[in-house]
Amino acid sequence: MEDQNPLLLESQICFKIYTLEREITKLYRNLLEDLDMTYPQYLVMLLLWEKDAMTVKEIGKRLFLDSGTLTPMLKRMEVNGIIERKRSAKDERSVIISLTNKGKELKEKAECIPSKLVEDISMDNAELTILNKTLTNMLYRLQGETTSN
Amino acid sequence: MEDQNPLLLESQICFKIYTLEREITKLYRNLLEDLDMTYPQYLVMLLLWEKDAMTVKEIGKRLFLDSGTLTPMLKRMEVNGIIERKRSAKDERSVIISLTNKGKELKEKAECIPSKLVEDISMDNAELTILNKTLTNMLYRLQGETTSN
């Protein structure tokens, strides 16, 4: 099973992660269609459902996204009426993102998503646990390099 | 280690894959900077270095990308002088993508990339093998659903 040619596309784990990410986004696209949000937007909502009212900075830190991505995305979410954006009174540099009532109400409709997703993926728990561990390990190594500057 | 709240962000494998994909793209960005190409463009080049002259259709099938992504990307690669695009004489609907001399010459400069990447990731072979297997499995399940329509 050794790889003769390191340039051979199929042998590359990175390509699989690249492809898998898009397949997963596709799954979420279907699951989130009713909620009228995208996967990255759903990630923001997960944070806010867990703890309402966070700054853009905090959200960026948790999702590893910068303002160039978040600012326009959060504006779209504001237009859709699921979040509010307002400057912090304490520190005018910061923008606080909080849920609207509509945004809060969506939580209930989203509760079923993780289980549906696990169903779609249809892998047994043992394998998922190993995968989770390996991904965590890999992520730790890569982010150790990247976030240290 | 069981998860109380299934909506908790950190517990989600999908988020890790989403994050990992961007970390990997970041690694490639650095490695490919000299070659003046992006990661998706590099994937196209891998295919062409392996077998020159493919249609857009074939490339899309291998990379799971559609013409909405490929057409503008291939045009950029053409502008950069690494590939050529021309209509097939046999079937005017198809566009054949082939390497220019500059594109062929880049292969040599790219030979070192996989090893550098493995170095950056710095995971042992056993773990990489398991990861590869699990990713393949997961991909098989997801694409089995998605590509069947």
Next chain:
DNA sequence: TATTATTTAATTGTACACAATTTAATTTTA
């Protein structure tokens, strides 16, 4: 305290990604 440095978002510009539609060419079939 006035100046400098840092921090937080926003902005600008480039490059994917993909759904949906359009256009042109080729096949199929009535």
Next chain:
DNA sequence: TAAAATTAAATTGTGTACAATTAAATAATA
């Protein structure tokens, strides 16, 4: 063979990503 169906790219429109820069506010310090 003419009409209908299919196929391959291109186009249109929306939504991330991210590097690099800018603007405004706050913190640090000379």
